Amino acid sequence: MKKPIIETRGKLGVLLPGMGAVGTTFIAGVEAIKKGLGKPIGSLTQMGTIRLGKRTEKRVPKIKDFVPLANLEDLVFGGWDIFEDNAYRAALKAGVLDKTLLDQLKPELEVIQPMKAVFDQNYVKKLHGTYVKKAETKWDYAQMLMEDIANFKEKNHLDRIVMDWCGSTEVFIKPHAIHEDLENFEKGLKENHPDIAPSMIYAYAALKMGVPFINGAPNLTTDIPALLELADRNGVPVSGKDYKTGQTLMKTILAPGLKARLLGLSGWFSTNILGNRDGEVLDDPGSFKTKEESKLSVLDYILQPDVYPELYKNYYHKVRINYYPPRGDNKEGWDNIDIFGWLGYPMQIKIDFLCRDSILAAPIVLDLVLFMDLAKRNGMKGIQEWLSFYFKSPMTKPELYPEHDLFIQHMKLKNTLRYMMGEEQITHLGIDYYED
Numbered sequence: 001m002k003k004p005i006i007e008t009r010g011k012l013g014v015l016l017p018g019m020g021a022v023g024t025t026f027i028a029g030v031e032a033i034k035k036g037l038g039k040p041i042g043s044l045t046q047m048g049t050i051r052l053g054k055r056t057e058k059r060v061p062k063i064k065d066f067v068p069l070a071n072l073e074d075l076v077f078g079g080w081d082i083f084e085d086n087a088y089r090a091a092l093k094a095g096v097l098d099k100t101l102l103d104q105l106k107p108e109l110e111v112i113q114p115m116k117a118v119f120d121q122n123y124v125k126k127l128h129g130t131y132v133k134k135a136e137t138k139w140d141y142a143q144m145l146m147e148d149i150a151n152f153k154e155k156n157h158l159d160r161i162v163m164d165w166c167g168s169t170e171v172f173i174k175p176h177a178i179h180e181d182l183e184n185f186e187k188g189l190k191e192n193h194p195d196i197a198p199s200m201i202y203a204y205a206a207l208k209m210g211v212p213f214i215n216g217a218p219n220l221t222t223d224i225p226a227l228l229e230l231a232d233r234n235g236v237p238v239s240g241k242d243y244k245t246g247q248t249l250m251k252t253i254l255a256p257g258l259k260a261r262l263l264g265l266s267g268w269f270s271t272n273i274l275g276n277r278d279g280e281v282l283d284d285p286g287s288f289k290t291k292e293e294s295k296l297s298v299l300d301y302i303l304q305p306d307v308y309p310e311l312y313k314n315y316y317h318k319v320r321i322n323y324y325p326p327r328g329d330n331k332e333g334w335d336n337i338d339i340f341g342w343l344g345y346p347m348q349i350k351i352d353f354l355c356r357d358s359i360l361a362a363p364i365v366l367d368l369v370l371f372m373d374l375a376k377r378n379g380m381k382g383i384q385e386w387l388s389f390y391f392k393s394p395m396t397k398p399e400l401y402p403e404h405d406l407f408i409q410h411m412k413l414k415n416t417l418r419y420m421m422g423e424e425q426i427t428h429l430g431i432d433y434y435e436d
């Protein structure tokens with residue numbers, strides 16, 4: 001018999017390293033929803049339902065009425081940034097939400113002042129941080145972040161905290177010996193090892209304090225044995241990497257359908273234009289490489305060329321991101337997909353997605369915060385694979401391949417909720433409806 005989940009009580013702090021477009025669209029969005037100025041569209045925790053038992057039972061509660069999640073009224077926001085702007089000014093600069101909406105939220109947003117960041121320009125070449133902490137070693141930075149977390153908790157009388165990296169994409173790094181175990185990692189912090197990125201210092205501080213950590217960017221961050229060891233030791237859940245929005249969302253919706261119908265693929269060319277700060281950061285080849293790795297792996301895992309060599313062995317896959325300032329956060333993503341069908345006859349699919357990046361990302365941040373808090377209260381620790389639904393590059397145990405198919409991810413998420421609450425799994429077999 002499963003242990004009952006600990007009910008939510010008191011306030012939940014949400015700490016964001018990085019209060020840019022995604023971070024402020026999330027915070028302002030929650031404040032707008034609380035005031036009845038908008039609806040939480042795109043959020044499973046707020047609008048989604050879950051079927052329980054047989055179809056004939058007609059039990060379909062809202063997810064938020066089924067599992068004990070923190071209420072929006074109980075969220076308290078904070079964070080760090082390398083620029084001093086409060087959440088109101090940062091949201092205005094990000095240019096995602098209308099000024100008229102932001103003005104109605106000004107009192108709530110103006111009081112959210114970022115704390116000074118831990119920043120290293122070697123990791124984000126295009127940004128010049130002015131609002132940053134100063135210390136001798138990375139170890140000292142970690143201690144300062146832990147102090148920030150403790151002060152935030154005390155000042156706001158919080159019961160629990162979740163941390164979500166909404167900071168810029170850092171340059172691509174490969175796992176190094178320093179990342180192999182916690183002892184080496186801590187030595188590396190003390191010796192200022194260059195392969196310890198700022199996002200890893202935030203994650204270390206969070207995990208040390210028992211705070212669940214989400215990685216919204218494609219950075220390596222918690223995807224290293226040292227930090228997973230710490231998460232395990234302290235009983236803390238982690239999840240990542242890289243929110244699944246825009247073009248990759250479309251890819252993981254479409255590719256499973258092509259594969260289900262056994263349609264072949266000879267090429268998939270994806271290109272984007274975007275003009276926000278994220279686009280500027282990704283204009284640097286180091287940061288782009290991190291993003292590219294995250295975006296490219298998706299198709300191989302879904303299409304399984306080794307299992308279906310005649311259909312998917314030699315497809316050409318290219319992903320391009322182009323910084324184009326006039327578009328701001330309103331990205332345009334084109335996909336040209338060359339497929340083939342019966343007897344090898346070629347066909348083409350074109351997608352032109354005029355999307356709004358941060359509008360797609362904000363509900364993901366909200367759901368992840370609430371589900372990671374739920375996981376922590378439910379005694380779940382380490383990688384939360386059931387939250388793959390939200391990520392471009394889902395974290396898994398090294399011996400497992402990640403599941404990218406959005407529909408399998410969705411089923412996995414809902415079955416995990418059923419499992420947590422002691423409800424039957426739904427297999428969609430349904431044959432019993434036709435048996436006497």
Ligand SMILES: NC(=O)c1ccc[n+]([C@@H]2O[C@H](COP(=O)([O-])OP(=O)(O)OC[C@H]3O[C@@H](n4cnc5c(N)ncnc54)[C@H](O)[C@@H]3O)[C@@H](O)[C@H]2O)c1
Binds near residue numbers: 019216
């Ligand atoms: N749909 C999406 O927008 C989307 C999807 C997937 C992933 N992401 C990722 O989410 C992250 C945020 O995206 P965004 O559009 O909000 O970008 P953004 O540039 O608007 O915001 C990032 C913020 O992080 C700050 N920052 C950078 N380094 C920092 C550090 N060390 N400590 C604290 N703050 C730091 C920057 O000053 C900036 O304000 C990026 O890594 C992006 O790749 C975004």
